[in-house]
Amino acid sequence: MSTPPPGRSSRELYARRSLKAIAARWDARADSWDRALDDPDCHLNDDDAYRRFIREARRLIARRRPFCALHGVIDAGCGTGLVLAEVISSFAWGIGIDISPRMIRVARARRLGKAKFIVGDCFQLPSLCPKAGAIFSRGVLLSHYGREQGGDILNAARAALAPGGFLVIDFLNEAARTRQRHAPEDKNWFTGEEIQSMARRAGFAAARVLGKPDRRALLLLAKT
């Protein structure tokens, strides 16, 4: 990641929700993002996180085929649209949202059928999209934004879901923190219990953590 402006740590930028500065940092990574994820040695692939997310997403969709086919899907913090590209065929429509205009530019170049990509803030999801059957968010946004704002993200996601809809969002796993080669201090690590109670406080009727307890990143599955 690019160096934050002097005096502003990454944690501070997220804690203050300085969206312009956050977007500028992701803009700088947009052109190399897909290449970085293609590199098995890149820290983004630590613990096979990306492929595990996609496998889990497909498994959850497979159990809800008719529901998904009738509803839309939102990819929150979509970056270059990798997750949306993997799941869109199972849904009626798809929207990818990201605050980084450059990430969105790369995503649009995919020319995904049934999908559109918009520059926007995932804290504002309900005002940006129609209600969706599913929201996927990969890239540990909860761990970037922290506890309080993480609660706001979950609230926004819940309000953007149709009845019966579900959210899948990843987070850094406190229980596995000390075992990691790449364990950034400036991110927020959550226990499974903590993330489930955040989801319930945000109004989700059910919340469950997916993934083995020793994984670097785990997935929250939350249902309306």
Ligand SMILES: C[S@@+](CC[C@H](N)C(=O)[O-])C[C@H]1O[C@@H](n2cnc3c(N)ncnc32)[C@H](O)[C@@H]1O
């Ligand atoms: C780790 S990247 C993940 C990108 C993509 N989901 C993937 O899996 O390849 C996190 C993304 O979240 C976006 N992001 C950060 N804060 C956001 C916000 N408030 N609203 C929307 N997108 C945001 C960043 O611009 C960045 O593209």
